Amino acid sequence: MVQIDLSKVAITEANERIRASAADGQDVEILNPDARHNIGVGLVVDNPVTIRIKGSAGYFCGGLTDGARFEIDHNAGWAVGDNIYKGSVVVGGNAGAIPGVAIRGAEIVVRGNMGSRAGQVMKAGTLACGGNAAFMAGYMMYGGRIIILGDAADKVGQDMSAGEIFVGGKIASLGNDTMIVDMDERERDEIMEFLERYQLKHDGGFTKVVNAGTKLRYAKAEPRHRPQPFFVSSKSSNYWNAKVQEDIWIKGEVGRYRIRGYGASKPVPHLNDIAFVKDISTVAPDPEELKDINLKTTIGGRFGAKPLSLSMPVMIAPMSFGALSRKVKIALARASRLSGISENTGEGGMLDEQRAEADQLIFQCLSGRLGWNVKDMQRADAIEIYISQGAKPGLGGQLMAKKVTPELAAIRGIPVGIDLRSPSRHPDVLGADDLVIKLQEFREATFHKVPIGIKMGAGRVNDDIKIAYKDGFDFVELDGLQGSTGAASTEVLENVGIPTLAAVQEAIDGLAEIDAKDDMDLVMMGGLKDGVDIVKMLALGADCTSVGTAAIIAGGCIACMQCHVGTCPVGIATQDPEHEARYDLDRQAMNMHRYFESLRWQIAAITKALGYDDVHKVGRGDLVALTPEAADITGLPYRPEHRHTERPLTGLELLDRKAG
Amino acid sequence: MCGIAGVLFKRQGEHEIGKTLIEMLDGCQHRGPDSTGFALYGDTKELLQLRFIVPMQDPARQEAIDNIAALLKRHNATIEKEESVGCSYHIEVRFAGDLLAFTRDIEEHAKLVSVGHTLDIIKDDGTAHELDELYHVGDFKGTHGIGHVRLATESAVRPEAAHPFWATGFEDIAIVHNGQITNYWKMRRRLERRGYSFHTDNDSELVAVYLADKLSQGETLDHVLETAIEDLDGTFSFLVSTKDEIGYAKDNLAAKPMVLYETDDMIAIASEEVSLNRLFPGQSINSTEPAPGTHQTWSRSI
Numbered sequence: 001m002v003q004i005d006l007s008k009v010a011i012t013e014a015n016e017r018i019r020a021s022a023a024d025g026q027d028v029e030i031l032n033p034d035a036r037h038n039i040g041v042g043l044v045v046d047n048p049v050t051i052r053i054k055g056s057a058g059y060f061c062g063g064l065t066d067g068a069r070f071e072i073d074h075n076a077g078w079a080v081g082d083n084i085y086k087g088s089v090v091v092g093g094n095a096g097a098i099p100g101v102a103i104r105g106a107e108i109v110v111r112g113n114m115g116s117r118a119g120q121v122m123k124a125g126t127l128a129c130g131g132n133a134a135f136m137a138g139y140m141m142y143g144g145r146i147i148i149l150g151d152a153a154d155k156v157g158q159d160m161s162a163g164e165i166f167v168g169g170k171i172a173s174l175g176n177d178t179m180i181v182d183m184d185e186r187e188r189d190e191i192m193e194f195l196e197r198y199q200l201k202h203d204g205g206f207t208k209v210v211n212a213g214t215k216l217r218y219a220k221a222e223p224r225h226r227p228q229p230f231f232v233s234s235k236s237s238n239y240w241n242a243k244v245q246e247d248i249w250i251k252g253e254v255g256r257y258r259i260r261g262y263g264a265s266k267p268v269p270h271l272n273d274i275a276f277v278k279d280i281s282t283v284a285p286d287p288e289e290l291k292d293i294n295l296k297t298t299i300g301g302r303f304g305a306k307p308l309s310l311s312m313p314v315m316i317a318p319m320s321f322g323a324l325s326r327k328v329k330i331a332l333a334r335a336s337r338l339s340g341i342s343e344n345t346g347e348g349g350m351l352d353e354q355r356a357e358a359d360q361l362i363f364q365c366l367s368g369r370l371g372w373n374v375k376d377m378q379r380a381d382a383i384e385i386y387i388s389q390g391a392k393p394g395l396g397g398q399l400m401a402k403k404v405t406p407e408l409a410a411i412r413g414i415p416v417g418i419d420l421r422s423p424s425r426h427p428d429v430l431g432a433d434d435l436v437i438k439l440q441e442f443r444e445a446t447f448h449k450v451p452i453g454i455k456m457g458a459g460r461v462n463d464d465i466k467i468a469y470k471d472g473f474d475f476v477e478l479d480g481l482q483g484s485t486g487a488a489s490t491e492v493l494e495n496v497g498i499p500t501l502a503a504v505q506e507a508i509d510g511l512a513e514i515d516a517k518d519d520m521d522l523v524m525m526g527g528l529k530d531g532v533d534i535v536k537m538l539a540l541g542a543d544c545t546s547v548g549t550a551a552i553i554a555g556g557c558i559a560c561m562q563c564h565v566g567t568c569p570v571g572i573a574t575q576d577p578e579h580e581a582r583y584d585l586d587r588q589a590m591n592m593h594r595y596f597e598s599l600r601w602q603i604a605a606i607t608k609a610l611g612y613d614d615v616h617k618v619g620r621g622d623l624v625a626l627t628p629e630a631a632d633i634t635g636l637p638y639r640p641e642h643r644h645t646e647r648p649l650t651g652l653e654l655l656d657r658k659a660g
Numbered sequence: 661m662c663g664i665a666g667v668l669f670k671r672q673g674e675h676e677i678g679k680t681l682i683e684m685l686d687g688c689q690h691r692g693p694d695s696t697g698f699a700l701y702g703d704t705k706e707l708l709q710l711r712f713i714v715p716m717q718d719p720a721r722q723e724a725i726d727n728i729a730a731l732l733k734r735h736n737a738t739i740e741k742e743e744s745v746g747c748s749y750h751i752e753v754r755f756a757g758d759l760l761a762f763t764r765d766i767e768e769h770a771k772l773v774s775v776g777h778t779l780d781i782i783k784d785d786g787t788a789h790e791l792d793e794l795y796h797v798g799d800f801k802g803t804h805g806i807g808h809v810r811l812a813t814e815s816a817v818r819p820e821a822a823h824p825f826w827a828t829g830f831e832d833i834a835i836v837h838n839g840q841i842t843n844y845w846k847m848r849r850r851l852e853r854r855g856y857s858f859h860t861d862n863d864s865e866l867v868a869v870y871l872a873d874k875l876s877q878g879e880t881l882d883h884v885l886e887t888a889i890e891d892l893d894g895t896f897s898f899l900v901s902t903k904d905e906i907g908y909a910k911d912n913l914a915a916k917p918m919v920l921y922e923t924d925d926m927i928a929i930a931s932e933e934v935s936l937n938r939l940f941p942g943q944s945i946n947s948t949e950p951a952p953g954t955h956q957t958w959s960r961s962i
Binding site for chain 2: 056059077114117134240431433437514
């Protein structure tokens with residue numbers, strides 16, 4: 001047995017020693033824990049070892065681990081046992097809020113009382129409490145069981161989708177969409193066996209609470225309708241148009257807000273409202289001349305983690321396996337490798353084939369912790385905490401029942417066939433202060449080796465970007481109003497958030513206001529379509545960009561906006577094998593790759609036309625605004641006369657130029 | 661966004677209030693690296709204690725101090741003792757008039773952050789230990805106090821936006837707060853109609869003014885905390901201190917953390933147990949987490 005004294009050793013070093021001891025099969029005793037955070041985080045073992053904490057532990061004790069046994073002599077802080085697959089945590093005293101959050105099979109035992117929202121978004125396993133549970137036990141749980149021997153406070157099982165809650169004492173009140181049912185003898189025997197194993201005493205009388213099933217699905221599914229391509233529906237000159245008509249028809253049918261795919265289609269100030277000062281049409285299209293233009297971009301080196309190394313300032317935007325089919329995620333991963341850029345898992349967890357195809361893969365952590373786990377974290381090249389996205393700031397993801405197949409449900413740890421509405425908030429991040437500790441947990445779980453970023457929809461960017469900087473993120477992915485999604489309500493898609501152009505400006509201004517060093521990388525996204533947009537974004541102050549919609553269109557999307565229905569005619573936004581069979585992975589991966597190479601050529605050509613040998617040298621001085629709105633948003637000089645550089649030259653103008 | 665801490669020694673005496681709060685705040689400084697603040701309660705002084713935030717550099721600093729002197733003169737208050745340190749200017753004043761009218765006028769023209777016969781509020785940009793170096797907080801002896809570490813999210817990083825906030829118009833009352841008051845503007849307009857003015861856009865200032873208003877109507881601290889939970893909307897844990905008491909209130913959603921530990925001699929409250937454990941290194945303590953929507957007060961023996 002190895003002893004580690006936390007009054008003498010910092011937590012990062014202590015966790016390293018725990019891993020080393022566990023690898024030797026040695027148990028570990030932690031002395032003087034004094035409620036410090038993140039004890040044992042990141043420990044993954046094949047043969048169980050015991051980590052004994054001689055006192056109280058702070059937040060996330062035993063979190064993001066697999067296979068180990070944790071025994072805490074006294075109390076535990078927030079989120080004890082966060083996200084454990086296999087393994088156990090026993091808390092001798094009381095546990096703070098959200099014990100057993102997002103567990104996928106672990107056994108968490110709290111001998112004393114436990115704090116609010118116990119077992120939030122848990123998927124499988126057992127959370128048992130010898131004392132009383134504070135309010136909202138089982139909040140948004142997707143599976144597994146919670147056993148409470150004492151009393152349970154208000155709203156037991158609030159918004160649970162599945163799983164069971166057994167309460168031995170009194171229940172103050174039930175949460176919405178729950179009901180009390182009889183328990184059978186087999187269940188009781190299993191519970192008593194569990195309690196005996198952990199020396200918890202109980203007479204066997206329980207009230208069983210389960211989901212009542214009235215809100216798991218929308219009453220009416222989204223109808224299929226004649227495809228109304230995004231590019232038709234987003235025509236800007238009409239107030240009443242085909243899109244509005246379609247929206248009204250669909251609402252008339254379903255009697256609620258409409259859900260659709262894609263992003264805002266209303267006209268807002270965007271990158272085509274700004275132009276380059278120089279006439280970029282003069283550049284020679286000869287690729288040989290562009291070879292020496294530097295496009296290399298590194299992202300996330302702020303605190304010494306190994307940064308992402310991109311061949312150009314482009315990433316693939318986060319899109320989930322779930323919203324998209326398996327084949328498309330693999331094609332995206334392959335295209336990212338061929339073009340030397342990064343792929344992103346989005347919400348749905350990591351696929352083995354995706355990991356194998358992508359050289360650089362960002363693993364995204366969302367509020368529902370769907371598909372989230374320590375093993376995939378440790379094989380990712382970067383981690384990204386999702387707070388919100390441009391298509392639907394402030395809301396969680398939506399995945400309609402048609403797409404929640406048995407395979408997908410298994411990866412995400414949720415019941416099959418529900419209309420999945422992910423939580424809008426992280427269970428353990430209710431403010432910038434909690435986020436600091438969460439970020440530290442992720443650094444411990446990935447040994448401080450990979451960059452950790454934050455994905456934000458553009459709302460109050462000026463405030464949010466400062467929080468991201470102060471909390472210590474390596475990079476920010478900032479997504480404007482025009483960002484797309486697989487499913488969201490049209491009201492939110494069209495009306496919530498601020499345009500990408502305003503977002504980048506607020507971000508740059510916000511960072512300048514706090515004298516932030518230029519060390520947190522800013523990745524901008526939300527409606528970027530080509531290399532022209534990308535260079536403009538870099539000139540405005542971004543370090544890198546991210547493309548989602550454009551990549552998908554390159555890969556065969558016809559933009560019919562019915563991603564949510566689940567029967568995508570080209571096999572992209574579907575989980576139906578018949579539809580997915582239509583997708584030609586090899587061919588579409590090459591189409592996406594060639595599209596990315598066209599971005600590379602454009603970025604290099606424009607950089608050269610502007611007179612630079614490095615794309616990161618472009619700046620605001622290279623830009624002018626073409627409209628008063630764009631000038632107001634960006635502070636760029638209003639020069640409408642530059643509009644001519646935005647259109648192809650006429651034959652006469654070309655002749656003029658040759659003569660000149 | 662931040663961390664809070666409070667401690668009250670139940671028996672009268674010269675307790676290490678400064679050192680205790682420094683330890684507790686250092687323990688949760690990760691929750692708020694921008695600024696730190698202390699509300700400290702010692703002996704009841706004969707003279708009224710005022711602390712102002714003033715500019716760091718002359719001539720602006722001297723102008724602010726001269727301005728304060730002129731203001732006091734207008735109210736027939738005489739400065740008996742003064743000290744100018746860091747971002748603050750501390751004075752002891754002989755004053756016998758209506759305190760509410762006096763402080764309202766002064767607040768219009770100067771950045772007044774602390775008023776009382778027992779209270780002193782020290783707050784500035786920086787960490788607990790940095791403040792200790794400049795202001796010698798660790799030397800302070802007394803019976804109770806509350807403290808705060810702040811990560812500025814919506815309002816700027818300025819000493820006057822740091823916590824604790826003094827309950828405007830009422831001496832010896834201070835609050836520290838962790839969370840967000842979401843009906844801020846509604847409540848602020850309501851209080852402005854009742855004649856109160858606001859000097860920051862910080863929602864914690866609103867909590868202080870709200871409590872002051874209720875206390876001025878003769879309600880007990882305990883009852884005021886009860887109504888605060890009903891009237892204030894959002895996610896919050898806050899601590900309030902008066903000449904003889906400290907208390908807490910916690911929102912109905914329990915979204916912000918708070919733990920407390922009580923013995924026969926003391927009560928300590930903090931955002932995280934790691935702060936409480938700083939007072940008892942190497943020991944396990946029987947802390948409890950207050951339930952959502954609850955409040956409680958403790959007073960020292962008089």
